[in-house]
Amino acid sequence: MSVVTIQRKVLEKNDEVASVNRRYFAERKMFVINMVSSPGSGKTSILECTLEHLKSGLNIAVIEGDVQTDLDAQRVAKFGVPVAQIVTNGGCHLEAKLVNDALSSLQLSGTQLLVIENVGNLVCPANYDLGEAMKVVVASTTEGDDKPLKYPGMFHKASVLLVNKIDLVPYVNCSPDRLKKNALQINPTLKIFETSCTTKQGIPEWCDWLKSEVVKQLRA
Amino acid sequence: MHELSVAESVVEIIQQYVPRTDLNRVRCVRMKIGEFGGVVTDSLTFCFQAITAQTDLSKASLEIEHIPFAVRCQECGQESRPEFGTVVCEHCGALRTTVISGNELQVVDINLDDSLAEAT
Numbered sequence: 001m002s003v004v005t006i007q008r009k010v011l012e013k014n015d016e017v018a019s020v021n022r023r024y025f026a027e028r029k030m031f032v033i034n035m036v037s038s039p040g041s042g043k044t045s046i047l048e049c050t051l052e053h054l055k056s057g058l059n060i061a062v063i064e065g066d067v068q069t070d071l072d073a074q075r076v077a078k079f080g081v082p083v084a085q086i087v088t089n090g091g092c093h094l095e096a097k098l099v100n101d102a103l104s105s106l107q108l109s110g111t112q113l114l115v116i117e118n119v120g121n122l123v124c125p126a127n128y129d130l131g132e133a134m135k136v137v138v139a140s141t142t143e144g145d146d147k148p149l150k151y152p153g154m155f156h157k158a159s160v161l162l163v164n165k166i167d168l169v170p171y172v173n174c175s176p177d178r179l180k181k182n183a184l185q186i187n188p189t190l191k192i193f194e195t196s197c198t199t200k201q202g203i204p205e206w207c208d209w210l211k212s213e214v215v216k217q218l219r220a
Numbered sequence: 221m222h223e224l225s226v227a228e229s230v231v232e233i234i235q236q237y238v239p240r241t242d243l244n245r246v247r248c249v250r251m252k253i254g255e256f257g258g259v260v261t262d263s264l265t266f267c268f269q270a271i272t273a274q275t276d277l278s279k280a281s282l283e284i285e286h287i288p289f290a291v292r293c294q295e296c297g298q299e300s301r302p303e304f305g306t307v308v309c310e311h312c313g314a315l316r317t318t319v320i321s322g323n324e325l326q327v328v329d330i331n332l333d334d335s336l337a338e339a340t
């Protein structure tokens with residue numbers, strides 16, 4: 001047997017394209033977030049609330065990733081912001097290359113905030129850097145408070161946790177405090193907001209914080 | 221199920237390092253996978269076999285070394301292997317720790333069957 005020594009990261013190619021994307025964003029002073037969660041935790045709903053709250057003050061664009069359909073993109077398009085839909089055709093996560101392709105189809109002049117909604121999946125998207133400034137993980141109260149323990153990879157890589165559907169706490173067996181404690185055990189630096197897209201609780205706080213991060217990027 | 225796209229990336233890496241005429245000599249492909257890496261190894265092995273069957277790589281197989289999740293404490297400096305799902309130092313209970321292993325997803329080397337080298 002002869003041996004070819006390699007020592008290479010398997011996803012190096014994705015990481016390289018992610019660096020290209022990151023440079024593209026930096027040159028345009030664009031703040032980019034990658035929203036991840038299980039299916040149905042409320043990524044699109046939070047995005048809708050965020051657009052409603054920030055649209056008048058910020059120049060926002062959206063990339064929607066879904067396995068099939070452009071339903072989420074249609075929801076977002078109602079807000080009159082540029083939106084590109086990536087259909088992965090069965091793929092369970094977005095890759096940097098797909099985002100790179102989508103950038104060319106978007107009208108991004110003057111965009112200050114780009115939101116990428118990833119495919120609903122708490123495992124796979126954790127491994128694929130898209131070039132974003134930060135990952136925002138959404139965990140909803142209806143999923144239970146043990147999610148961070150079961151899917152630590154995603155919570156470890158995220159910078160922000162949105163505990164969504166907080167309005168449903170009285171009806172479900174989920175303690176937001178336990179959820180937050182579990183998440184902080186895997187990532188003590190997580191910034192956490194409790195949100196509800198129905199009562200809008202926590203939405204202004206989240207939006208104000210997000211806006212301050214965008215402004216930081218503009219001044220950088 | 222991103223194991224399929226991981227398997228495809230592994231095949232791409234093999235093709236990059238091994239000349240096309242030598243692909244049928246590839247036997248064992250050694251990998252390191254961290255327990256925190258989010259890859260199910262059985263599923264990866266299955267996907268790799270499925271996409272290499274009936275190709276020049278049909279005799280290739282993955283040999284996977286599992287790397288445990290480990291952290292170093294920023295308070296007491298000691299290393300520990302916390303329970304899955306936490307980064308808490310086992311020695312002093314501190315939360316301020318740095319992950320030192322467990323995120324690996326790497327191809328280490330490729331072993332080629334030399335008995336076929338002359339024939340091709």
Ligand SMILES: Nc1nc2c(ncn2[C@@H]2O[C@H](COP(=O)(O)OP(=O)(O)OP(=O)(O)O)[C@@H](O)[C@H]2O)c(=O)[nH]1
Binds near residue numbers: 037045
């Ligand atoms: N009660 C309540 N329902 C919510 C809240 N946020 C979202 N929902 C509902 O949860 C369902 C799923 O919300 P989406 O925003 O589509 O979730 P998603 O994460 O974008 O879903 P995928 O893109 O399919 O992964 C919808 O019926 C929403 O109306 C909330 O804060 N409270």
Ligand SMILES: [Mg+2]
Binds near residue numbers: 043044072117
């Ligand atoms: Mg959605």
Ligand SMILES: [Zn+2]
Binds near residue numbers: 295297314
């Ligand atoms: Zn310690």
